[in-house]
Amino acid sequence: MQVEFILNGQRIELAVEKNEFLAEALRKAGMLGVRQGCNTSSCGLCTVWIDGKPTLSCSFLALRAAGKSITTIEGVQTEAKEFAAFLTAQGAEQCGFCSPGFIMTVLAMKRELTTYSEEAIIHYLAGNLCRCTGYMGQLRAVKAYLGVTE
Amino acid sequence: MKIVGTSVPKIDGLAIATGAPVYTDDLALQHALVIKILRSPHAFAKITAIDTSKAEGLSGVACVLTYQDVPKVRFTLAGQSHPEPSPFDRLILEQIVRYVGDEVAIVAAVDEATAVKALRLIKVEYDVLEPVLDFVTAEGHASVIHPEADLRCNFDIGLHQDKNIAASHKVEVGDVERELAQCDVVAEEIFFTQAQAHAMMETYRSFSYLDHTGRLVVVSSTQIPFHVRRQLALALQLPASKIRVIKPRIGGGFGGKQTGAVEIFAAIVTLKTGKPAKIVYDRKETFISTSSRHAARVKVRLGADRQGNILAIDIQALTDTGAYGEHAPTVLGCIGEYTLPLYNKTKAVRFMGKAVYTNKMSAGAFRGYGATQGTFALESTVNILAEQLNMDPTEIRLKNIIRAGETHLTGHGEALGSSTLDKCIAKGKQLIGWDDKYPRTVVGTNKVRAVGMALTMQGSGIAGIDTASAEIRLNDDGNYTLLLGSTDMGTGSDTILAQMAAEVLEAAIGDIIVTTADTDIVPYDPGSYASSTTYVTGTAVINAAKVLRQAILQQGAEFLHHAVEDVEFDGKSVTTLDGAKTISLPKIAELSVLGNGKLQLVGTATFGGEVSPPPYIAGFAEVEVDTLTGKVELIDYVAAVDCGTVINPNLARIQAEGGIVQGIGMAMFEDVKYDPAGRMQSDSFMQYKIPCRKDVGRIRVEFATSYEPTGPFGAKSIGEVVANTPAPAILHAVYNAVGVRVQNLPLTPEKVFLGLQNL
Incomplete structure (x- = not known):
């Protein structure tokens, strides 16, 4: 089936299976920054934005993307690199496999929250698992990026 | 030093963090065949008939391989230097299947949907055998898991096939029984550690193709390219000169990728078909069909005099290696190797143990590699001993730990090159606020806070081998x-x-x-x-x-x-x-x-290395326990680390924080569980919980640097030692809070609650 949507600001048409999830479709479309760590909506690696909202693309049917605006990390490279500099300054990317999904969530949080506290940050990011870093370095990076000093 | 000792950002950091396509699946050729595996539904069975004709007839299927199509040469998937200590007990596919998830057939097709469809068209008949599912009763069980005549070892590892013993080990210096009999106080306890999943974010994956000279090229998410090449050469009966193994960026390993999980399947498909092929395990396959930490039962006896001098240490271990023996002898040995040298005022020490086969997924290498299991048991027993002697747990350790320049009984007279473990203890004590908080503080009508601690060591490479x-x-x-x-x-x-x-x-x-x-x-x-x-x-x-x-x-x-x-x-x-x-x-x-x-x-x-200098950690936990529900909240974790010179402080810190969180997962949440038929129940992140950022409280890492004379710029290792202290320290803290001593990991609220009710 054909599905048409906006991908990183450009209209595209993709051939997808009716049972295909968006994460796979996006990877087929060359968005290899979209990673998958599970297929049970548990890990947050596949986070992309759908109409600006962070969404787990591993459990979102590709067909449902019709008419929507999808943003992957490839579409926000400047901003992603800006935050990634804070992340790498802590060494908190480690294996990097979860980083794109994590960064998409951090950038969405920056837009969505009006004030940033440590507690609010941890709560917002709780759905993004990381097996390498132990989360402390990520928190240091996010706080530095957002200018949170508490 | 200008660059060593500074926090240089990772040279690949920016690219991997922002989604650069540099991992195995990103690099796979677009038209590579997709491989899927048909797996055994039985814990132990013999294939009596297998019909692949319908699957092979399906349009788009490139090949279907069964045990009849693979070389009859046994090998091990353990990534170890030659001659590998692990038993050569595997074939690529075999007529006997030894756990639920064991490979029965390999299918390669033009796409995933076709491969999955083909799997369903394979008809297999099994003679179902009685499985061995409890490792405590595996030895001498009526079912012999590896009856094959061609199983072989490179050297004697104490394997007894007929008794399901994959390896056995004993080291004793002095007469432990005699010394224990003469001690004023003996602390004795049995502990169980569970199997733990690595749960690296990038699952196992590999792709292969033939290059312009017909050589096999294998691109794999592996920790061990040279060992994979040797494994493939043996298993596929191909000269190593015909194989090239490439590791691109990989999404975590933690020891899991020190065992060759998937390379062999892609490689054999490429050899049989001449075509590029790739295999990507999903999360479920990663949970049920790769490897985990060895579950273990560890019994410790510690003898001391009234003054708190530890005079005798006896550790006896039984580990569950599952269906195959990858890393069985070495993980077993490390339970003693990385614990006995901690305390060196001893007159006698002994470590003995066995690793047994069971009809469960094979265990393997996992960060800590036996030290984690041994540390949990030893350090928990030291805490018991301290209580019996009415000593502060930090004091008994300061009295007994090995110091730089000293020797220990199993160390062949080699003096310890470096240690600041005493400083680590002092630093950790101060950071956690031990003197104010030990042992407990009641903070509400049903809330108690308490602190606990543990020490650990590891090695830095394998002396004489690496x-x-x-x-x-x-x-x-x-x-x-x-x-x-x-x-x-x-x-x-x-x-x-x-x-x-x-x-x-x-x-x-x-x-x-x-x-x-x-x-x-x-x-x-x-x-x-x-x-x-x-x-x-x-x-x-x-x-x-x-x-x-x-x-x-x-x-x-x-x-x-x-x-x-x-x-x-x-x-x-x-x-x-x-x-x-x-x-x-x-x-x-x-x-x-x-x-x-x-x-x-x-x-x-x-x-x-002629030696393997140990890094050390003193770990301190502060918990809050709800006395009504048994719920444990980790408030604070402090690790004071001696890894010699710190080459890159940021990266060392992240290694430590990450390892501690894996240790916290093992202590409090993670558990590989099976149903009574031997099917793994914890096969997704829904059933197998790794810590999320809300579960871990605050973690603080401090370095107490030493200078290791044999190390590069004075450095020792950091990667594994960090995983070992959370379990004993957290359980100690819970005991100090509410008097419940949990001896089998993980420490769940249920276990604490039942303990509180004296059930």
Whole structure:
């Protein structure tokens, strides 16, 4: 089936299976920054934005993307690199496999929250698992990026 | 030191963080065949009939392989130096299947949907056998899991096939029974540690193809490219010269990728079909059909005098290696090897144990590698002993720990090169607020806070075995290429090894191209495991860089028509001591490769450690326990770390924080569980919980640096030691809070609650 949507600001048409999830479709479309760590909506690696909202693309049917605006990390490279500099300054990317999904969530949080506290940050990011870093370095990076000093 | 000791960001950090396509699946050829595996639904069975005709007839299917199609040569998937200690007890596919999830058939098709469809068309009949599911009763069970006549070991590991014993081990110095009988106090306890899943974010995956000369190229998310090449050569009966293994960036390993999980399937499909093929395990396959930490039962007896001198240590272990024996003898041995040397005022010590086969997924290497299991048992028992002696747990340790310059009974008289473990204890105590908080504080009507602690050690590479080579080359335009076989799995080893080379050559990090983990290109390295890369590969890098530095001096002197003694090198140019004549590094490089030098400058070195210097950690936990529900909240965790010189403080800190959180997961949440028929129940992140950022409280890491005389710039390892203290420290804290001593991990609210009710 054909599905048409906006991908990183450009209209595209993709051939997808009716049972295909968006994460796979996006990877087929060359968005290899979209990673998958599970297929049970548990890990947050596949986070992309759908109409600006962070969404787990591993459990979102590709067909449902019709008419929507999808943003992957490839579409926000400047901003992603800006935050990634804070992340790498802590060494908190480690294996990097979860980083794109994590960064998409951090950038969405920056837009969505009006004030940033440590507690609010941890709560917002709780759905993004990381097996390498132990989360402390990520928190240091996010706080530095957002200018949170508490 | 200019670069060593600074927090250089990872050289690959920005790219991998922002989604660069540099991992195995990103690099796979677009039209590669997709491989799926048909797995056994039975824990133990013999295939009596297998019909693949319908699957083979399906349009788009390239091949269907069964046990009849594979070489009949047994091998091990354990990534270990030759001769591998692990038993050669596997075939690629076999008529006997030994756990739910064991491979029955390999299917390759043009796409995933076709491959999955083909799996359903394979008809298999089984003679179902009685499985062995409880490792405590595996020895001497009526079912013999490995009855095959062609199982073999490279040397005696105490394997007894007929009794389901994969390995056995004993080391004793002095007479433990006699010493224990004479001790004033003996603490004795049995502990159980569970199987733990690595749960690295990038699941297992590999793809392969034949290159322009018909050689097999395998690109894999692995920690052990050279070992994978050897495994493939044996299992596929192919000369190693016909195989090239490449490791791109990988999404975590933690020891899981020290066992070759999937390479063999892609490789055999490529060989049979001549076509590129890839295999990507989903999360469920990663949980049920790869490897985990060895579950263990560890019994400890500690004898001491009234003054708290620990005089005898006896550790007896039983580990569950599952269906195959990958890492069985060595993980078993490490339970004793990385615990007995902690306390050295002893008159006698003993470690003995067995690893048994069961009809469950094979265990394997996992960060900590036996030390984790042994530390949990030993340190929990030290805490019991302290209580029996009415001593502060930190005091009994300060009284008994090994110090730099001292020996220990199982150490063959070798004096310890470095340790600041005493400082670690002091630092950790202070940070956690031990003197104010030990043992407990009631903070509400049903809330109690308490602290607990544990020590640990690990090694730095495997003494006498791990041997790594490094090559560094001066390129035509004056920069360097560092060629290494070590496998950065996110740890940052490529970066810290470049820091070491840069330090020696007085170069900038950006002047060093780091090329790693391609068996066609780089010199041999066993791979990144056993806490070896900083210490073993690092020393090789330093030595290689020194050789190159000397060669640059020599070449520069010749170009300047001076003796080598009359010139110096500052990283940028070679200059005569009087400053009169100078030649820049790019000029030396240029003249060497294409001018009148005619000698491209290369430094190579090979290093293997004669010793394996232990890093140390003192870990301290503060918990809050709800006395009504048994719920435990981790408030604060402090780790004071002695890893020698810290090569890159940020990266070392992240290693420590990450390892601690894996330890916290093992202590409080993670549990590989099976149903009564042997099917793994914890096969997704829904059923298998790894810590999320809300579960871990605050973690603080402090370094108490020592200088290891045999280490690169005085460094020791950091990668594994960090996983070991959380379980004993957290359980100690819970005991101090509410008097409930949980002896079987993980510590769940249910266990604490039942303990509170004395049930």
